[in-house]
Amino acid sequence: MGRWEPNARERLERAALELFEERGYDSTTAAGIAERAGLAKSSFFRHFADKREVLFGGQEVFNRLVADAITGSPPEATPIEMLGAALDAVAVVFTDERRALARRRQAIVAGHDDLRERELLKLAALTGCLSDALRGRGVPDPAAGLAAELAGLAFRNAFARWIDPANDQGFATIARQELKALVAATATLT
Amino acid sequence: MGRWEPNARERLERAALELFEERGYDSTTAAGIAERAGLAKSSFFRHFADKREVLFGGQEVFNRLVADAITGSPPEATPIEMLGAALDAVAVVFTDERRALARRRQAIVAGHDDLRERELLKLAALTGCLSDALRGRGVPDPAAGLAAELAGLAFRNAFARWIDPANDQGFATIARQELKALVAATATLT
């Protein structure tokens, strides 16, 4: 048995992605995922808190990346500049090699309310980290919260474009464009 | 039996709120809620899609209220002015009589990740309605999405203050203040 084969977590993630694509999210059981990964059902829940989480790994890395980027910005940086730095930091994860994987994952997430719900929670956690970090840098409320939401929206928009097969630019480039477009749009609201 | 007593849905909501306060969300079963409401477990799930939903009724009313407020704004209104109208429309639901109830409800929601997650989904639905309505009024992207997020944040901030026992103002007043503060904060970002 694969009992002591390494990378149990990665095996589970891969198995889950495959099964979700083959049978759909609903028709895939946690036990089924574990079985394909060569593990028992109880081991699945040792690695992931619930069935949804198997698609949302590595969120903590994200949050730290973003918070560190804000904290490490030059002292004279404006909030918007710090957001730019945060988006650049996130781009490290969104390499071209991971685009195909991200696309497959997103297709599944988009097709299910439960998963979209979890995605919102993850994004909320990210913007929460952002606003905390901004407040730590002296940005007052409600500007910190506003800036964090702005970055969250830029992130969502950028991700959608990055996923798009018609696109061929890197995540950082797109994210910078989206952030800029949002800042520009700010002036058109009043 | 209360089999044919009216307001089954309201009875379930009331019973759920009580039991969540008495035993906590986790220790309360859907069957237990139904029992206190004088119904069977299967009837609980006829009225609510899942256990969480019993705390989030009437969201569709919200969404329609907001969308109609945007659609019915005067032709020369700016996006921000439309958002103000939308927040006013929502305030109709947040009357002083409902404050105590909203407080109890929110205390439960705040104490549980599952419920916070669902709350995010509801808020996302609301901002989705907002941006759709704005686009229908000719507001281009990404300004429509940005404005919707702005209103969502104003709503969250306003709700938090409205819930606060130290506050005695009406929801509409607070929401207007929050919206204004966010618009002002916009200028401090660059």
Place this chain on the structure above:
DNA sequence: CACGCGATGGGACTGAGTCTCATCGCGTAG
């Protein structure tokens, strides 16, 4: 070689959510 530690297997258990069928109460056509 004995021991401990961490990861796993396996199975029992609770509760969410689905589904089906029988039942009940009320309104209505005849």
Place this chain on the structure above:
DNA sequence: CTACGCGATGAGACTCAGTCCCATCGCGTG
């Protein structure tokens, strides 16, 4: 007055998510 239909309910079986406990296994260490 009766028969019928309709909508809401009760009841129970069923699947699966998620929890929990305990035995087992492999590896490193003294």
